[in-house]
Amino acid sequence: MRWVALVLLMLALLTVVAQARTTRAFLDRCATDESWCADQINAARRAMQQGVEARKRICLPQGLSDEGLVGEVTYWISEQVPSLDHKPDAESIAAALIALYGCDRAHGTEGL
Numbered sequence: 347m348r349w350v351a352l353v354l355l356m357l358a359l360l361t362v363v364a365q366a367r368t369t370r371a372f373l374d375r376c377a378t379d380e381s382w383c384a385d386q387i388n389a390a391r392r393a394m395q396q397g398v399e400a401r402k403r404i405c406l407p408q409g410l411s412d413e414g415l416v417g418e419v420t421y422w423i424s425e426q427v428p429s430l431d432h433k434p435d436a437e438s439i440a441a442a443l444i445a446l447y448g449c450d451r452a453h454g455t456e457g458l
Contacts, residue, residue, distance in 0.1 A: 369423060372435035376420050384412035387419050390439040405449040422446055 376383035391404055406415070422442040423430055430438040 367435045368431060369433050369435050369438040370431035372438070373420055373424060373431075376416060380413060380416050383416045383420065386435070387415055387439055387443070390436050391443055393436070394440055394443065402444050403449040404443050404447045406447050418446055419443065 372383075372386065376386075391406075394402060394404065419439060419442045422445060423438050426438075426441075430441075
């Protein structure tokens with residue numbers, strides 16, 4: 347009976363590990379599937395607003411298309427030094443959203 351429980355636990359852990367994605371895998375998929383990419387970014391944004399990062403509000407500009415969102419987020423991620431390639435994708439997406447669209451950061455060129 348114990349071995350059955352152990353096998354089930356190991357299968358559950360393998361499922362979690364198999365579902366974990368790296369930022370590199372995320373960027374590679376975004377290069378071929380913009381709709382999927384936009385869905386992942388929007389899911390990360392919703393999770394941030396509901397979870398621990400709720401204190402970090404995201405203010406997307408009016409009229410920002412999914413194509414624009416994907417382009418800006420993936421560009422920001424790919425330009426980071428050191429590379430975020432081996433980080434979890436959700437962590438990199440959240441960092442990009444906060445850096446690009448955090449409500450507490452200056453937007454546009456109003457101050458120039």
